[in-house]
Every structure is written in C-alpha cells, then in structure tokens.
Amino acid sequence: xxxxxxxxxxxxxxxxxxxxxNCTYSDRGSQSFFWYRQYSGKSPELIMSIYxxxxxxxxxxxxxxxxxxxxxxxxxxxxxxxDSATYLCAVRGGGYQKVTFGIGTKLQVIP
Amino acid sequence: xxGITQSPRHKVTETGTPVTLRCHQTENHRYMYWYRQDPxxxxxxxxxxxxxxxxxxxxxxxxxxxxxxxTEDFLLTLESATSxxxxxxxxxxxxxxxxxxxxxxxxxxxxxxx
Numbered sequence: 001x002x003x004x005x006x007x008x009x010x011x012x013x014x015x016x017x018x019x020x021x022n023c024t025y026s027d028r029g030s031q032s033f034f035w036y037r038q039y040s041g042k043s044p045e046l047i048m049s050i051y052x053x054x055x056x057x058x059x060x061x062x063x064x065x066x067x068x069x070x071x072x073x074x075x076x077x078x079x080x081x082x083d084s085a086t087y088l089c090a091v092r093g094g095g096y097q098k099v100t101f102g103i104g105t106k107l108q109v110i111p
Numbered sequence: 112x113x114g115i116t117q118s119p120r121h122k123v124t125e126t127g128t129p130v131t132l133r134c135h136q137t138e139n140h141r142y143m144y145w146y147r148q149d150p151x152x153x154x155x156x157x158x159x160x161x162x163x164x165x166x167x168x169x170x171x172x173x174x175x176x177x178x179x180x181x182t183e184d185f186l187l188t189l190e191s192a193t194s195x196x197x198x199x200x201x202x203x204x205x206x207x208x209x210x211x212x213x214x215x216x217x218x219x220x221x222x223x224x225x
C-alpha cells in the first residue's frame with residue numbers, strides 16, 4: 001500500500017487561476033510535510049514545509065495540513081506558465097526518520 | 112544550491128558491469144541519502160548514512176551497496192548492473208533550518224543500463 005498518495009495528473013489550469021494539488025498519507029505518526037517542485041530533467045526543489053494543522057502561506061503558495069484527515073494540499077494562486085512542473089508531496093516522522101515521497105502531480109498552466 | 116554535487120551526471124553501461132556513483136557535499140552534514148526516481152514510482156530511498164562508516168538500507172536496497180569513508184563523500188555501487196537499475200539517481204542531505212531537516216537534492220545522475 002502506497003504511504004503517500006497523489007494524483008499523477010496532468011492537472012491543467014489556465015494562467016491566472018488557482019491550482020490545487022492534493023496529497024494523502026497513511027502514517028498517523030507523521031510530523032513533517034513538504035512540497036517539492038521538479039522541472040523536467042532537474043532535481044526536486046523544496047518550496048513549502050508545514051508541521052502543524054492549518055494554513056501556511058509563502059507568496060503565491062499556500063500549504064494546508066489536516067492531520068485528522070491525513071491530508072495535505074498546496075494551492076498556487078495566480079498560476080503562471082513557469083509553474084508548470086511536477087509537484088511532489090513528501091512526509092516524514094520525527095527527527096531524521098526517512099522521508100516518503102508521492103509519485104508527484106504534473107501541473108500544466110495554459111497561457 | 113546546497114553544496115551537493117554528483118558524478119558522473121550521465122552514464123551508459125552494459126548489463127553485468129559494476130558502476131559507482133559519487134555524491135559529494137560541502138555542508139559537513141552527518142546524514143546523506145541515495146534515492147532513485149522512476150516514472151510511476153516517485154522517489155524511493157535506496158540507502159542512507161548517518162555518519163562515517165554508518166549506513167543503513169532503504170526500501171529498494173537489493174543490488175546496491177554504499178560506502179562512506181569520509182563525511183563529504185557517499186558512494187553508491189551497483190555490483191552488477193541490470194536493466195531494471197536504469198533510473199535517475201539523486202543524493203540528498205537534510206539541510207533544513209530549525210530542526211525540521213528538509214532534504215535538499217543534488218543535480219542527479221542519469222544511468223542507462225543496456
């Protein structure tokens with residue numbers, strides 16, 4: 001059973017719209033949650049981290065965490081064509097425990 | 112970019128040959144990780160190290176070995192490469208501030224086994 005689930009997409013949104021990316025996880029003991037962006041042929045790049053329930057905003061990005069529902073999401077406001085990439089959800093227990101990644105959701109922002 | 116480099120960046124080899132990939136860091140961090148990334152599977156942990164000569168297996172360690180003789184270098188060896196080991200390999204170190212240990216990735220090595 002997959003521990004971190006993401007829809008592989010592609011998710012297509014028009015330029016300027018809000019893109020909503022979702023992730024569920026199975027380990028209730030998970031403590032840290034991450035979103036990475038990965039452009040084709042490049043390495044994953046960390047864009048958001050969230051550790052407590054609620055919303056965390058950073059520029060056009062908002063991460064949302066609901067531990068009771070074991071659900072993490074990433075909202076991208078005012079989507080730009082440069083946001084077109086694969087977004088990886090990652091989950092970890094405490095400390096240096098291993099990080100588990102989802103398969104990623106491919107986002108396409110249509111000009 | 113975090114101080115992580117990988118070599119080689121691209122390699123083509125034949126089935127049955129040994130292959131060694133190198134990860135080098137300049138951050139002096141205890142922990143280093145090797146992942147492989149494949150379509151439909153995402154990033155999967157192969158091995159990790161928590162100090163010089165201290166290593167442990169990840170979820171897809173069969174057919175791979177690692178060594179860490181210096182803090183800055185973590186080597187991944189495919190003892191006898193198979194076509195199923197064709198993949199992109201990433202090294203990572205946990206550089207996140209504030210004790211949250213976010214992982215930062217090297218540029219990757221694209222390995223093709225013919």
